[in-house]
Amino acid sequence: MAGCTGGSAAPTPTPTDAAGDRPTPSSSTAPVDVPMPTLAPDLSATENLPYFDYVNAGVVAANAGANGRAFIDALVAGGFDKAKMQVTSDTTTLDTPADSIQFSVEFQGECLVGQYGPASGGYHGAVRPLLGTGRCLVGQTVPIDW
Helix, strand or coil: CHHHCCCCCCCCCCCECCCCCCECCCCCCCCCCCCCCCCCCCCCHHHHHHHHHHHHHHHHHHCCCCCHHHHHHHHHHCCCCHHHEEECCCECCCCCECCCEEEEEEECCEEEEEEECHHHCCCEEEEEECCCCCCCCCCCCCCCCC
């Protein structure tokens, strides 16, 4: 069957390491610089989600046991409006640590919502519609009075 290949060129072998058993990166591939996300107040919540996630990922990287205040403080430092934020309690009504916390920023008529904790599998961010109440989170939240 080898004679019936139609004359196409043989594939170029993949470069390997010195041992010859693992592919190595091609020298023609340059790393791509991804710009750091920034807050863009005139754009939509969806367009600002990468920045929201970036700020919150920084909180998690600095402290894996971060509480709601840490996220709120970081978002304020990042330029988000504290008056448009909500956060759930770090503890349950039985005064035990919450399985996860949620925090949000109302932004351009939508909600940037973050969730963090062991029950949520780490950090997650999303854009959700503003609720009919004009709020982003359902249920009781903690006053952000600091």
